[in-house]
Amino acid sequence: MPEPVRVRFAPSPTGHLHVGGARTALFNWAFARGRRGVFVLRIEDTDLERSTEEYLGSVLDALTWLGIDWDEGPPTPGYRQTERLEIYRAHAERLLAEGRAYRCRCTPAALDALRKAAQARGETFRYPGTCRDAGVPASEPHALRLRIADEGQTVVDDVLHGRVVFEHSQLDDWILVRTDGTPTYNFCVVVDDVTMKITHVIRGDDHLSNTPKQVQCYRALGYPTPAFAHIPLILGPDKNRLSKRHGATSVQAFREAGIVREALFNYLARLGWSHGDQEVFSREEIAEHFDLAHVGLAAAVFDRTKLEWLSQHWIKTLPAADLAERLGPFLERAGLPAPSDRAWLARVVTTLQERAKTLVEMAEAATFYFRAPQVYEPAPVAKFWTAEAPSRYARLIKRLEGHGGTDPAALEALYRGLAAELGLKLVDLAQLTRIALTGRAASPPIFEIIGILGKEETLRRLRAAQAAAETALGSPR
RNA sequence: GACCCCGUCGUCUAGCCUGGCCAAGGACGCGACCCUUUCAAGGUCGAGAUCGCGGGUUCGAAUCCCGCCGGGGUCACCA
Numbered sequence: 442m443p444e445p446v447r448v449r450f451a452p453s454p455t456g457h458l459h460v461g462g463a464r465t466a467l468f469n470w471a472f473a474r475g476r477r478g479v480f481v482l483r484i485e486d487t488d489l490e491r492s493t494e495e496y497l498g499s500v501l502d503a504l505t506w507l508g509i510d511w512d513e514g515p516p517t518p519g520y521r522q523t524e525r526l527e528i529y530r531a532h533a534e535r536l537l538a539e540g541r542a543y544r545c546r547c548t549p550a551a552l553d554a555l556r557k558a559a560q561a562r563g564e565t566f567r568y569p570g571t572c573r574d575a576g577v578p579a580s581e582p583h584a585l586r587l588r589i590a591d592e593g594q595t596v597v598d599d600v601l602h603g604r605v606v607f608e609h610s611q612l613d614d615w616i617l618v619r620t621d622g623t624p625t626y627n628f629c630v631v632v633d634d635v636t637m638k639i640t641h642v643i644r645g646d647d648h649l650s651n652t653p654k655q656v657q658c659y660r661a662l663g664y665p666t667p668a669f670a671h672i673p674l675i676l677g678p679d680k681n682r683l684s685k686r687h688g689a690t691s692v693q694a695f696r697e698a699g700i701v702r703e704a705l706f707n708y709l710a711r712l713g714w715s716h717g718d719q720e721v722f723s724r725e726e727i728a729e730h731f732d733l734a735h736v737g738l739a740a741a742v743f744d745r746t747k748l749e750w751l752s753q754h755w756i757k758t759l760p761a762a763d764l765a766e767r768l769g770p771f772l773e774r775a776g777l778p779a780p781s782d783r784a785w786l787a788r789v790v791t792t793l794q795e796r797a798k799t800l801v802e803m804a805e806a807a808t809f810y811f812r813a814p815q816v817y818e819p820a821p822v823a824k825f826w827t828a829e830a831p832s833r834y835a836r837l838i839k840r841l842e843g844h845g846g847t848d849p850a851a852l853e854a855l856y857r858g859l860a861a862e863l864g865l866k867l868v869d870l871a872q873l874t875r876i877a878l879t880g881r882a883a884s885p886p887i888f889e890i891i892g893i894l895g896k897e898e899t900l901r902r903l904r905a906a907q908a909a910a911e912t913a914l915g916s917p918r
Numbered sequence: 919g920a921c922c923c924c925g926u927c928g929u930c931u932a933g934c935c936u937g938g939c940c941a942a943g944g945a946c947g948c949g950a951c952c953c954u955u956u957c958a959a960g961g962u963c964g965a966g967a968u969c970g971c972g973g974g975u976u977c978g979a980a981u982c983c984c985g986c987c988g989g990g991g992u993c994a995c996c997a
Contacts, residue, residue: 453997650922673924718944875956
C-alpha cells in the first residue's frame with residue numbers, strides 16, 4: 442500500500458487571502474482529496490511585524506467559505522511557525538554541529554556593497570564565503586549560513602516543468618538563521634515540510650528559483666526532497682502579476698461583491714487547469730478529476746467577466762431556499778429588511794435567479810418586492826405613459842378588482858382578454874403594469890410578481906401609477 | 919543585468935509527451951436570428967488564432983530540433 446500523499450498550503454497572515462493564494466490552496470486541496478491524501482494548513486507567521494490575528498481569522502474564514510477544508514492545521518497547536526521555533530533551532534544546531542552550516546559575521550552593510558558591485562558587473566550576487574572557514578566563535582554576533590559546494594549543479598525535478606538545472610555558480614551560502622536568532626523563510630519551509638512529512642509541494646511559480654537552495658538544505662539535513670510542482674501565476678489584464686492595483690483580488694472582496702462561492706471555486710480551478718472541454722465543475726467533480734498532468738504552464742489572465750458568467754450559472758443552478766439564506770446580508774446592506782418569511786423570500790429568489798450575476802445584483806433587483814417604486818424610470822414612462830395610460834390603468838384596476846386569485850395563467854388570460862378588447866398588444870398592458878409594480882422597464886414576469894406581491898399591493902401600486910401618470914400628463918379630468 | 923520559467927482566437931483553454939483523425943475543437947465576451955409581456959435565461963448561426971517569429975528534420979509539424987524575439991519570475995539577515 443503506497444504512502445498517502447501529504448500536501449500543504451502555507452499562507453502568511455499579512456493580509457486577506459488573495460485569489461492567487463486561494464487557487465494554490467485549491468490545487469493542493471484537490472490533489473489531496475482526489476487521492477485520499479492529507480491536506481495540511483500551516484501558518485507562516487514569523488513576520489511578526491505584518492502578521493495579525495485578524496488576518497489569520499480572515500484567511501481561515503475565506504478558505505472555509507470556499508469549501509477548502511483542511512485535515513491538519515489550526516486550531517490544533519503546532520501548525521504556526523511561531524509555535525515551532527524550537528524545531529528550527531534544533532535543526533540549525535544539528536547543521537552547525539555537522540559542519541553543514543557555519544557562523545557568519547559579515548554585516549549587512551558590507552554585503553550590500555558587494556551586491557551592488559556584483560550587479561554593476563552584470564553578475565548574480567553570490568556570498569563570497571568570507572566566513573566559511575573563519576571559525577567564527579559563538580560568542581560573537583553571527584548569522585548561520587548553509588554551506589553549498591562551489592562546483593556542480595542542483596537539479597530540481599519538477600512535476601510540471603521537468604528537469605530544471607541550476608549551476609552552483611548561481612547559488613550561494615544563504616542564511617538559515619539571522620543574527621537575531623530568528624530562522625529565515627527558506628529554512629522554515631524546508632524544516633516544516635520535512636517534519637510535516639509533505640510529499641508534494643505544490644506552489645506558485647515564483648518559488649521555482651528558490652527551490653535549488655531548498656533542495657540543498659534537504660540534502661544537508663539528510664532528508665529526501667518532496668516532489669515539486671510549480672504552478673503558474675495569475676496575471677491582471679495588463680499581463681502583470683495580479684495585485685491590488687488591479688482592483689478586487691481578495692477572496693473576501695469577491696464574496697462581498699456577491700460572487701457565489703461555487704463560482705469562485707469553479708473559476709479558480711479552471712484557471713490553469715482543464716479537464717477536456719468541461720467548464721462547469723462542482724467542488725466534488727474537481728476533487729475527483731484534478732490532476733497535475735493537466736495543469737498548464739503559462740500564466741493566466743484573471744477574467745472577471747467569465748467569473749461572473751459562472752456566478753450567474755451557479756445562481757441559476759442553486760436551490761432557491763439556499764440562495765434566499767445567502768441573500769439576507771445583501772438585502773440588509775441594500776437597506777432592505779431581510780424578511781422572516783423564508784418561503785416567501787425563496788419565491789422572490791426564484792423569479793430573480795435567471796437574471797442576476799451576483800447576490801448584490803439580486804438584492805438590488807429585489808428592491809421592488811419590498812417597497813413600492815419611489816420613482817418611475819423615464820424611458821419606459823416616456824414610451825408608455827401616453828394620453829390613454831390613465832384610462833388603461835383604470836380598466837386594468839377594475840378588471841383586477843373583480844378577479845379572484847393570483848394564478849399566473851389566469852392573470853395572463855385576463856390581460857390578453859383586456860388587451861384584445863382595447864385593441865392593444867399584451868406588451869402594452871404588461872409594460873404599464875411593470876412600470877406600476879417595479880418602476881422599471883425590465884423585471885421578472887409580471888404575472889409572477891403579482892402573485893408574490895398579492896392582489897392588494899398590486900392594486901395599490903396600479904392606483905399610484907395611474908395617479909402619477911395623470912399628474913405627469915397635466916391635469917386630466 | 920545574471921539566472922530560471924513561459925509563449926494556440928481579445929480572455930480561459932483542448933490538442934503537444936505517443937507527428938497525419940487539426941485547412942486547429944470547446945468556453946467567456948462580441949454580432950445576428952429564433953423564442954418572448956420586459957429583461958434575462960435558453961436555442962441556432964456567425965466573426966475571431968496559419969498555433970510568437972525564423973530556420974531545420976520529415977512524404978507530412980501546433981506537435982520533434984536549433985536560433986531569435988516577446989512576456990513573466992528570482993536574485994534580501996522579506997515572506
